[in-house]
């Protein structure tokens with residue numbers, strides 16, 4: 001039986017590849033794509049999600065959601081993905097439009113009614129937080145929620161402390177992380193270094209000569225240049241696709257552990273930091289009031305620390321051919 005996924009995305013170039021992977025995977029049924037403001041303004045993200053679905057001959061419903069974070073001003077990452085989020089490839093406009101239902105209503109309906117639903121979030125957590133605020137019991141309906149976000153090793157890509165998705169809407173992230181949903185957090189660190197698509201990998205992907213392969217490289221060309229400037233790495237960073245690889249084959253994650261996690265919402269210096277209690281200091285009486293005033297610590301979150309780079313790329317390549 002196919003696994004059922006709901007994917008929430010701020011669709012830009014790496015989201016598009018992650019969507020493509022899920023839509024082309026034979027054992028997965030993507031029941032809904034919900035779009036949130038993040039990498040690009042909401043309506044651009046909707047267009048990018050529809051363009052990607054069309055490339056995959058998929059009729060998956062696409063829903064537009066929150067155009068702003070819960071409390072903060074919107075922040076975009078066009079400098080990284082290009083003004084259209086897709087490396088300015090001038091893709092023709094999609095033939096389909098988004099559904100008329102709001103993404104938050106679609107999330108509530110899907111989580112309530114689709115058995116064994118799994119959720120994958122590839123953007124800021126605004127849509128999911130709004131759904132949980134309206135219906136907290138949804139947390140128990142989700143078999144598992146995979147979150148691309150956070151910087152458990154404290155190497156951020158917006159600030160030294162924070163990864164983009166969590167930084168954009170930290171209040172939403174805190175709501176989701178404290179909701180009791182079964183969560184696996186796949187941080188930004190995994191997509192770095194050897195996990196980038198290196199020039200040799202890019203040549204290999206081009207050699208597949210499929211629309212999916214060319215799309216993957218073309219729409220990420222701005223991201224490759226931005227990555228070189230930001231981190232000095234030569235290659236395409238693919239945070240959302242690395243997360244999707246772990247969703248599609250959880251054994252690709254080779255080291256994971258469970259910890260209490262809090263999201264920083266008060267400080268400007270560390271806004272959106274994913275504070276992971278790796279040594280479980282909360283369990284020590286001496287630390288409890290210091291770490292968590294009031295003694296409330298929330299549920300444990302599974303953190304993925306390491307993954308198998310060869311197997312991540314092998315899975316990607318299989319889905320691009």
Ligand SMILES: [Ca+2]
Pocket residue numbers: 009010011012014015039122123240
């Ligand atoms: Ca994303």
